Amino acid sequence: MSDESNAGIRQDGWAAVPPMEPAPPSRVRVNAAAATRVRADGPSAAERSPSRTIAPSPLDPGAARNPYPVHRALREEFPLTYDPLLRAWVLSRYADVATALTDARFTHGHRPGDPPCAETHVDVDEAELRSVTARTAYVLARRIADRPQADLVADFCHWLPAGTVAAAVGVPYRDMMRLVRGRAASSLAGQCTGQIAVREKALASFLANVLSDPEHATALRDAPAGQIARAWTESLRRDPPVQIAVRRTDAEVRVSGGTIPAGEPVALLIGAAGRDPERFREPDRYDPLRDDPGQLTYGTGACPAVLLAALEAEYAVRALLHAMPRLRLADGFLPERTGLITRAPRSLLVRPGG
16 A cells, blocks of 8 residues: 555545554563563653653643643653553554554454454445435534524534434434434444444534634535545544554564564554654644645544544535535634543534624
8 A cells, every 4th residue: 555645535535544664663672561660660761861751641630631742742752651541552653553553463443344343334325325414414504504603512513423324224313312322323333333422523623623714614615525525634633533542462563662562552642643743744733735634544444434424524514514604613712622532622612604
């Protein structure tokens, strides 16, 4: 597979991330016993830096509101460190996290195309999914179009992912929140039904990014699907709904800073990797037309949750901006994302009439 920066964006809006070979690191072997010593004695010599002797933790106080100083310190000074709070080795650089999300030596995670995903869902008709996603999005948008103010998280993002699945499997609208998170959804998405909550968060962050600049919203209102897909991919890079994913090695793996032995838990800081300045220019900026696009996704196979998330993002933008052409954030409101493991705005106050 070619480098994603040259491969472009897939039609479903999720860019495939190829395994990337990191630069040859120093060879630091640590097993469970050595990890215990790290807890007591601080990081190994390979992890020490002139400015800091103890690696910060992604679970440090305050990280739920602002994880980026911790992410920066880990990327720059502690590319491989053991975190006693997470009870796992921590990877934070783009090259290492991208490898861990796609390399078969890292196990115990949801990867589209892997047997647990491929064997538990039926083939889905993308045209039919487009139809039900569009219909659900427009119904929800029209319900809030005449309000003086609305919260898109509570009134739209919370309902669209569940409503799309409900419509696809024939669950009545009035029952969708009760049934779609259980057995009703399994006929469509199998073990991937747990992705509904993740899709809600991803959609909330995407709409927050689009509405943060009126020019973004104007440009996307009648944009082709490919342009919306680029904006969606950029949101997933900058503000991924899953900040930390956990894997386990089934063989030793060389990464920046050392070698992780087999059988070790590894925490992947997806939020840190997506803002790695070694991979992205101005990584903290949301740029829907970014010329170095890319994101960190779970794998390269097919998955209904991945397809649905991209369709929901596309038709959310179309439905909201057609039902409410002057849609803007409420006066003085700034979206605030919170969360350690998953992260998204808790609310998204808007003025439907501008």
